Amino acid sequence: MTDALSFPIIPGALTATEIRQLVGKDDPVIIEVGANCGQTTVELLKAMPRATIFAFEPEPRAIAKFRNTIANPNVHLYECAIGAVNGTTSFYQSSGAEHLLDYREGWDQSGSIRRPNSHLKVWPWVKFEKQITVPIMTLDDWGRQNRITKADFIWADVQGAESDLVEGAARFLRSSRYLYTEYSNDEWYEGQITLNDLLEKLPDFDLVRRYAMDALFKNKRISPETSGAIFPRNPAVALIDEGNALEEKGRIREAMARYEAAVEADPQCARAHLNRGNILLAGARFDEARSAYQLAITCDSQYAAAHFNLGNLNYRLGDLELALRNYQVAIGIRPDFADALVAMANALDGLGRTAEAVESYERALVINPGYAEIHFNLGVLATTQGRYEEAANSLRRAVEIKPDFAQAHHNLGVVLGHLDELDGAEESLRRASSIEPESAEFVSDLAMILLLRHKSPEAVKIVLGMLGRAPTWETKVTFARCAARTRFMIDGPEIRATLTTAIDEPWWTPYELCQPALSLVLLDQRIARCVRLANGSWPARLPKMALFGSDGLAALAADPLLHSLLVAAPVTTIEFERFLSCARYALLETASSELASDSAEIAALKFYAALARQCFITEYIFDCDDKERTAAAVCRAKLLALLNLNAVVPPFLVLAVAAYFPLYTLPDPRRLLDRIEPGPVEEVLCQQIREPLEEQALRAGIQCLTTITRGVSEIVREQYEQNPYPRWVKLPVRDDQAPHFNDELRRMLPFGPFTPMPDDSAPEALIAGCGTGSHSIIAAQRFRGVRVLAMDLSLSSLSYAKRKTQELGITNIEYAQADILKLNEITRTFDIIESVGVLHHMADPFAGWRTLLSRLRPGGFMNLGFYSEIARRHVVKLREMIAAHGYAGTLDDIRRFRQDLATQNPSVELKWLSEMPDFFSASECRDLLFHVQEHRLTLDQIESFLAEFGLHFIGFDLDPRVLRQYRVRFSGDQSGTNLRNWARFEADNPDTFAGMYRFWVQQPRSK
């Protein structure tokens, strides 16, 4: 016997037109059991106007609607239930959906003579609060009384009482041709039988078509000849059924051949055209698919599935308006077409008609409340609108219905993260990852939640596993973000190699990986011992043998992670800086010695080269006493003498000099370039001679857009000509496509209120005060299609920025020299203006802000960064100390200041400074503490400016953990935009804005 469960499921449901084709005549006798308000009766009459229909319905509300709708002499309504007995029975009357126009008196479509069971879980909004008594009879007895012994077609929708109908209709069924009924393999109603059991109860019938919730049975004892058909049975139908079965097995070509044969057998067969169209669409043969669907519609203009599929074709081709019209027609024909309502909602959403999309999803849910994807889509929609509570509810519903719905678990996890429900977020994301372990996105999002929960080692572990399988850009960035928060306690080759690559390539700004990398480096006890010894004897320098012992230098020589770190960013711990200072002294000792270098030293050439590069990066900020300075000067003189003699230059001599003076400052430095073999020393020459010379050459070609204001602008420029900011070497270059501006801003500030940029396909951005270019390079990669003008006062900064931009292959940045205060001399305007760490270095920061505003387009966005008065309280004290001692902003005085500070008793200020990356290179330290001009702002001042210029505050760029704390305290300000609250928060947490007040604002489109 057929196993109904392995019978392929056809999408949709049987249409009235198909029933007409099946019965092969336009005047069949049809029994309609559970006619409800006559929806199907109307359809049947449309397809077969001469049909005789015997309809049965016991539900009083539905009966009233039926009588109002249908007044056809060939339709006979019997106000009773059909079942296995005659007399009366309890009827479980449904309710719910009272808010809908058609169901003011309650949902009348689910009443049953059987008690509801899982129906209550699947459709919880459908209630069964009332029981009434209704008449009931068997179909056989009704037939006997009315002298009707058979039907061409029995259409049944008896809400779980399928077995009752069949039991009371043994005789009637024997001589009837088709039975079409709803079924469920889940017990929606108590005692409801499965499709297999139903088939067993119908020995005369074959299951010929199975839909998701309906099944068609054909009486195998009645041939078309004996059925008295007016027309011969349509041969196309059998061919299509065969084609469906083949398609189900993936035998597409053979299926297509059947459909084509069906078209040939009956060119008017709409279903044959539709099936052809579906295969053509799947093969992306769009024009042919369109013709096939249009033929289907020509054959049967009321064929809802054809309009629906044509809509899908248009949707796929991006014509959402046209698709929407197709869906509307399909729904007009079949108002209960849930898939079409969903598709319509998707199209409406794509057209930005969100409210209508939600309404359409909700209509589909009324028809099919168990449709998990609709709950999911509603969840996605609510998420994009920042309605997270609502989104979570929809997504929870989706996973209740479909527990293996991985994407829904994932989205729920992300939404719960936004809602600060981190337990739930972790659980949902773990579930998503366990269902789809290969999804890099799921792992990344889980890792980010683990980070928020202070579980960074586990986060690193799971991302490391993912990297091996899917080394996507997203996974790399996630790894780096997790690693940045981790201090490693366990060493291992895999984590070392991965962190080395993360710094080399890099996947994240390397200075953020410095401390995690150092934590690994120091797990090598040989290196840890050297660092301890150097610090123990500080400030005295130990002789190299005492510093390295027997195996320290070998360990340093064999540590690629350390080498990568040294050449990528300033090392940002005082202990390691002191060790490196001592190692530099050991290098000087080697270079000054008349003895030949030993094999351990030769093996350590790479380490020493990396150390020399570190010294250049930090701009020789390491402590250096007079004796050491003299020894370094002797080496420098020795090197120059060898160069003048055209003699061979020993590599250790070059490295020692490069560790104390930038090599481009030697007279005629190019001479060195030809003397050195490729290798680590050559890389030092590249860093210290080739690249600076390249910058010099680029400097002349930088255009000047404005004049420069006398006074503060000039002295600020002078500082940055001598000390360009920031001091960076490597930046990540993403290898995936950047998101559009609106999407990225929404991602960064999920609760931020803003009006999206109307067209964000190619925004123009100004980076005002771009410094050495890390800001402009990051901005140029952050938004899809963005074009950047980056300007600054300092030509040294701009030439570094330009060289690095070219080196990284970035082409959407234009550099120019200009003074922000003179930007009214140009006519260009921008969609986005960013100015971070700049305006507070002007005589009047608000004058600079106003000038920038004049260059911002209506509706444009600004990203600003200002010093906070509170967060910089330590700087205020330190600046007072600097002034009192008369330290100048020169390299010598910066070194002296750092050294003096370190020898004092440990102070709060020293502790604070030691955690600031800017403390570890000369230019950045000058910017941090010795600036020629700085203002610090309060949130009050910022708020007043925003109010005066009608700017909308969108949100702060802050660590998500800080935002969480804020939201916990000010739960009424989910968007985090109330600056008064923030002022209170900052008063209690004075380091909140240690990295400046960084925020986004929007200028209204019209004032």
Ligand SMILES: C[S@@+](CC[C@H](N)C(=O)[O-])C[C@H]1O[C@@H](n2cnc3c(N)ncnc32)[C@H](O)[C@@H]1O
């Ligand atoms: C601290 S740096 C910040 C660089 C960059 N925005 C960043 O965050 O990496 C400040 C920069 O602002 C520039 N600057 C200061 N006043 C300026 C002005 N009036 N016009 C243009 N640039 C200015 C300086 O030359 C310097 O490069």
